[in-house]
Amino acid sequence: MSACEFESLEKSLESHLPETELREVRRILFGKETQKLDLPVAAVQAASERDFELKGYRFDAIQEQLRPPRRIRVGLVQNRIVLPTDAPVLDQVNALHSRMAEIVEAAAMCDVNIICFQETWTMPFAFCTREKNPWMEFAESAEEGSTTRFCQELARKYNMVIISPILEREELHSTVWNTAVVISNSGTVLGKSRKNHIPRVGDFNESTYYMEGDTGHTVFQTQFGRIAVNICYGRHHPLNWFMYSMNGAEIIFNPSATVGDLSEPMWPIEARNAAIANHCFTCAINRVGTEHFKSEFTSGDGKKAHHDFGHFYGSSYVAAPDGSRTPGLSRTRDGLLVAEMDLNLNRQLCDKWTFKMTGRYAEYAQKLTEAVRHDFKPKIVKE
């Protein structure tokens, strides 16, 4: 079986382990079991007709005496591109808009309050090629572009906050960014969060196209909670998650595009660890499929010239501050993951584990300030 045929770790464990063993394996691998959500029949039917996986899970919190529960639902969307990469640009974008409209409609049936799409969802992940043409034509304005207009309509129609990661062209400074546009459920553009760490690994030749983001660690106050967006490669940087959390993020979304050979063993750990360490929820989203490009490319790593990045392995999941997590979506299919969470869980875990209280932040800050200087001397004791 090839990597792009293997459906999921969860499915494999289910098919091969006896029930009692499976329970123990799940407890250790996934933490406290998330309960399955009862999703409306209409949504299940729509998912089946439109050929995407639909899964729903619930994270519970203790019922407090003084604070009412703050239960909300998030939706994570993973999908393959619809048309081949050499189809006309506008056709590719329009096809992806139509596909997303189908999935968002099902999310609305499931009462999703905040939905997040995958990294640069309106295009193939063409940054491996290092070609400018036609990929730069996918870049659009975060405020006025057709994708933002499209999302604004959906946000208003379904009373849903939409996180729409796109390739952004900023005309004012003639600059291109990898940007998540955050659209309020009222339909207004609440703001944007630009990818702040650009990969320089394997075929991820993104520095050819856009710059490190300049939007800091912005947190967006929405009607359903405070959210932040840590785009893809930023998930390898624990301090990046930390900074969003320091600004008050209750849920940090991580829209990504990454491939099996490179990062799959790291995938289940990084966002989950961030949820634990920062007493918040995290949502890791990855695209699916293999995208073929007409021109061959190399990336200076000795590999033969090739036409694709490898397999984008999906496996989107949500992690909670108590270390529990949902099972992942499939490695191969389009999907919508719905997770219901009580945001009170964040403070409950903060009170239990007290990482925010016990962290030695003033000391780290002082030492980090010293460590980034050229005359820094590491503190190593030698015999």
Ligand SMILES: NC(=O)NCCC(=O)O
């Ligand atoms: N899109 C992106 O930043 N990918 C880099 C590879 C990874 O972080 O797994």
